[in-house]
Amino acid sequence: MNRIWSKGVSVLLVSILVGGSLSGCTDSSGNGNSGEAADGSYKLKILHNWNGSGGSDNGITPVEEVIKEKTGVTLDWEYTKGSETEKVNQIFATQDLPDIYTGPAWGGELDGIIKAAKERAARRYFRQIGDYPNLAKSIAEENVPPALYEKAINAYDGKKYLLLQNQPAQNEDGMDWLYGFYVRKDIADKVGIDPQSVVTKEAFYTFLKAIKDANLQENGQPVFPLGGFSNGWSVGIGNTMFNSGGSYVDKGDGTVEHNFFTKGYEEYTLFYRKLVEEGLMDPEAFAQTDPIAKEKINQGRIAILAAHYPAILDASKEYVTSHPGSDYIPVGPLERADVEPNRPADLGIQGNNVTAITKNCKGACVDAALKFLDYMASDEGFMLARYGVQGVHWDMKEGKPVANKEWFDKFTADQSGKVRKNEGITIGLESITGPDRINSVAGGDIWADQKRLDAMEQARKILRPNGIHVITAYNPGDVITKAPEWEMLKPSMDRMSDAWKEAIFAKSDEAALGIINELREQLRKTGYDQAMQFTNENLKGKDVVTVQMPN
Numbered sequence: 092m093n094r095i096w097s098k099g100v101s102v103l104l105v106s107i108l109v110g111g112s113l114s115g116c117t118d119s120s121g122n123g124n125s126g127e128a129a130d131g132s133y134k135l136k137i138l139h140n141w142n143g144s145g146g147s148d149n150g151i152t153p154v155e156e157v158i159k160e161k162t163g164v165t166l167d168w169e170y171t172k173g174s175e176t177e178k179v180n181q182i183f184a185t186q187d188l189p190d191i192y193t194g195p196a197w198g199g200e201l202d203g204i205i206k207a208a209k210e211r212a213a214r215r216y217f218r219q220i221g222d223y224p225n226l227a228k229s230i231a232e233e234n235v236p237p238a239l240y241e242k243a244i245n246a247y248d249g250k251k252y253l254l255l256q257n258q259p260a261q262n263e264d265g266m267d268w269l270y271g272f273y274v275r276k277d278i279a280d281k282v283g284i285d286p287q288s289v290v291t292k293e294a295f296y297t298f299l300k301a302i303k304d305a306n307l308q309e310n311g312q313p314v315f316p317l318g319g320f321s322n323g324w325s326v327g328i329g330n331t332m333f334n335s336g337g338s339y340v341d342k343g344d345g346t347v348e349h350n351f352f353t354k355g356y357e358e359y360t361l362f363y364r365k366l367v368e369e370g371l372m373d374p375e376a377f378a379q380t381d382p383i384a385k386e387k388i389n390q391g392r393i394a395i396l397a398a399h400y401p402a403i404l405d406a407s408k409e410y411v412t413s414h415p416g417s418d419y420i421p422v423g424p425l426e427r428a429d430v431e432p433n434r435p436a437d438l439g440i441q442g443n444n445v446t447a448i449t450k451n452c453k454g455a456c457v458d459a460a461l462k463f464l465d466y467m468a469s470d471e472g473f474m475l476a477r478y479g480v481q482g483v484h485w486d487m488k489e490g491k492p493v494a495n496k497e498w499f500d501k502f503t504a505d506q507s508g509k510v511r512k513n514e515g516i517t518i519g520l521e522s523i524t525g526p527d528r529i530n531s532v533a534g535g536d537i538w539a540d541q542k543r544l545d546a547m548e549q550a551r552k553i554l555r556p557n558g559i560h561v562i563t564a565y566n567p568g569d570v571i572t573k574a575p576e577w578e579m580l581k582p583s584m585d586r587m588s589d590a591w592k593e594a595i596f597a598k599s600d601e602a603a604l605g606i607i608n609e610l611r612e613q614l615r616k617t618g619y620d621q622a623m624q625f626t627n628e629n630l631k632g633k634d635v636v637t638v639q640m641p642n
Contacts, residue, residue, distance in 0.1 A: 125167065125190050125456060132165040133459040135452075139519035140178050140194030142321060143381045144170045146518040153480050154515025161471075164463040168519065172380075174322065179203035188451035191460055193522045196243070196255065196445040199585060202572065204445055205243055208252040220251055223461050225468035229525040230255055236441040238569040243445070254464070258442030259561075260526035265440040267559055268399035269550050270328055270641040273419035278302060278314070278394045286422045287553065292332040292362060295425060299371040302394045309391040315373040317366065318393035320384045320406070323377035323592070326397045328641050333359035335429045336437070339567040341637040346627040347567050349619075351587050352611060355428060357604060363595040364603050377592050395422065399641075400550050404543055409506045418546070421553045430638060435560040438642040444522045468525030470532050476520035477529070478537055484514065485537060494537040503540050511538075564634035567626050574625040576618030583614045 125136045146168045151159075159165050169189060171178045176199035182188060183203060194200050220226050228234065230244050235255050243253050259265040272295070279286050282301040289298045299316040307314035319326035334340055334355035339347040350356050366372040373393065375383075387393055388406045396403050396419055403419050411417050427434070448460045466472045474492065478485045484498045501510050511517050516538075529536060571577065590610045594603040 125452075127455075128165055130165075132159050132163050133455065134165045134167055135191055135456070135460055135463065136167045136169065136189040137191040137193065137519075138169045138171070138178075138182070138189035139522065140171045140175050140192065140200065141519070141522070142171055142173060142175055144519055145512065146170065147513045147515065148509065149513050152513060152515030152518065153483060154475055154518075154520065157475055157480055158463070158466070158472075158520075162459070162463045162466050164459050170519070175200045176203070183207060188449040190452040190456055191446060191448055191464070191523075193444060193446040193519070196239075196443055201243060201445060202581070204253065204447060205246065205572075208243075208247060208447070220461070223465035225465045225472075225525055226254060226461070229468055234258065234260075234526060236563060238565040239441060242569040242572065252447070254446050254468075255442050256444050256446065256468070256523060256525050257521075257527045259440055260528045261531040262561070263530045264527045265438075265559075265561055266527065266529075266642075267436070267438055267440075267551070267555065268401065268642050269421075269547065269554055270325065270399045271550075271554050272317075272329070272395050272397050272422040272425070273400065273403050273550075274298075274395045274422050275391075275393075275417050276420050277414070277417045278305075278307065279420070281305060281307070286420060289422050289425070291426050292329070295329070295332070295422070296362075296365070296371075298422070299366065299395065300369070303369070303371055307394070312390070312392055314392050314394050315387075316371045317376075317395045317397065318373040318384070318387060319376050319397050320402065321379060321381035324398065325641060326372065326376050327363070327591070328397050329362070329425070330356075330359050331427050331640055332425055333362065333428050335638040336427065336641075337637045337639040339635075339637060340429075341635075345631075346623075347630070347635060347637060348623060351607075351614075357607060360591060360594050360603055360607060361600050364597060364600065367595050391417065400547060404546060405508070412506065421550045424554050424556065427640075433557050434638075435558045436555050436640050437560050437562055437638045439562045439566075439636075439639060440642060441562075442527075446523050464523060467520060467523045470528065473524040473528055474533055476524050477516065477533060479514050479516050484516075491534045492537050499538065499540075502538055562636055562639060564636045565630060566636045567630060570629050571622050571626045573629070574618075574622035576622040576625075580614065580618045580622050583610065583617045583619070586610055586613075 125134050128134045151165065155166060171194075175195050179194065179200050180203060182192070183206075192204070194204075230251055230253070232240055232245070235244050235258065239255065244251060244255060274286050282298075282305050284298050284301055286298075289295050302314070302316040317326065330336065330350075334350050334353060338350060340350050340353055340355075342348055363372070367374065373379075373387070379387075385406050388396070389410050391410050391414065396407075400421075407417075407419055411419075426432075446464065448457060448464075452460055467476060474481070478492055478494075479498070481487070481492075483495070485492050485494050487493070498514075505511070508517060572581075574580070587610065590606055594606040597603040597606060
């Protein structure tokens with residue numbers, strides 16, 4: 092599942108040496124090569140591989156001026172507009188490298204970065220990491236989830252090439268993004284259905300059908316009952332109504348298998364095919380860009396949105412301001428298949444970003460990059476990236492950071508988010524600030540307005556009646572990549588998401604299941620059974636992730 096930058100702040104940062112290229116679907120704010128700049132600073136090219144991210148319209152920002160003063164570094168940003176996995180593959184294929192790569196710490200993006208880190212040519216640049224205490228601390232074994240530590244951090248003969256970032260430094264820093272389905276309150280009222288009465292998958296279907304039957308329109312265009320953001324994010328999160336939510340499920344005999352092979356996966360696929368066939372879901376959900384998705388939301392054309400709540404609050408702010416009462420509010424909580432009703436929400440909160448210094452960066456570039464990254468991972472860098480410049484945007488009062496009212500009002504009034512970016516906040520620096528310390532060190536989000544905090548708290552009360560459980564167990568998805576068959580199997584595994592999308596748009600249920608079964612057969616021919624045997628043998632005696640909710 093792709094995740095746009097605006098949705099997530101739990102960050103996993105990997106610092107590696109990558110062989111790849113930067114071009115195509117990216118938007119660059121830079122204007123030249125890295126190296127010594129005319130003003131005496133050292134300019135670093137940095138790829139922020141998060142779809143939907145972006146920077147300032149006004150050149151170097153006040154925050155970046157402070158970074159230049161502290162580290163002697165200026166930044167030449169490049170932002171991805173499209174698939175993060177495709178971007179990783181692209182930079183490896185073309186060998187057109189940034190100096191620093193930073194991007195998602197999961198799925199194909201992470202696999203691509205790990206593969207690059209294992210290339211011998213990439214290894215020399217991180218010998219100095221021990222000289223940089225903030226970087227060393229961020230990837231200390233006790234600060235990284237065990238399976239991820241084995242897979243990505245300590246996977247290179249004892250040397251460290253990758254940094255993991257935005258993992259919670261303390262329990263109080265763990266971020267629950269409140270993923271779920273959210274409906275516009277005015278539409279729920281119009282069709283006469285209490286969103287909290289929608290608990291089962293049958294009731295969820297009935298809710299969507301009622302919205303469809305109401306024939307709602309905005310400016311002469313139809314309102315889609317269900318929609319999402321770019322590339323379908325995250326319309327498919329209804330999977331937890333059909334299986335336990337983990338990519339791998341408990342078979343009941345002490346072993347696990349991928350949920351793609353389960354009956355629940357078939358039911359999940361056919362449920363969504365029904366939504367497509369009956370016009371209950373935006374047919375362009377998987378093909379649209381982020382700007383197009385947000386345009387639909389701003390036009391009032393999406394009744395129920397699937398995503399995490401901060402992204403929904405941000406995207407709907409303009410429409411809600413001009414249409415009071417149209418706030419998106421939680422649906423459910425929906426039932427979870429194969430899970431006790433009173434079980435806390437199982438959330439993976441282990442960081443979301445990896446960062447790498449690429450082999451394009453040599454000599455003075457390596458020193459500059461490490462100094463810059465270490466500063467950003469310090470408490471001072473953490474506060475600078477999130478709050479802006481102390482004494483300008485915020486100040487310390489009675490030992491706590493407090494927003495400057497002038498800037499608080501400006502940021503709150505700005506519905507585009509550009510005012511913050513032009514000051515240097517939310518331009519990607521948050522991805523490279525080490526473990527998340529937003530509460531334990533930074534005193535909470537000083538820019539969150541009270542209305543937003545109240546909405547988040549209300550959603551939390553509804554969607555988390557039993558609290559949360561932070562997952563610390565081993566993920567089979569990390570172990571299977573070490574199986575001898577993995578290189579042969581991986582292309583088939585990477586097809587699962589596309590096969591599901593093809594299946595839900597198939598002409599019949601039989602055709603949909605045919606697509607799923609065809610890929611199952613292909614998986615078995617390319618070593619799935621042997622790889623799962625390897626995975627299960629290596630997971631014996633360990634706590635394994637089989638129940639999970641999106642986060």
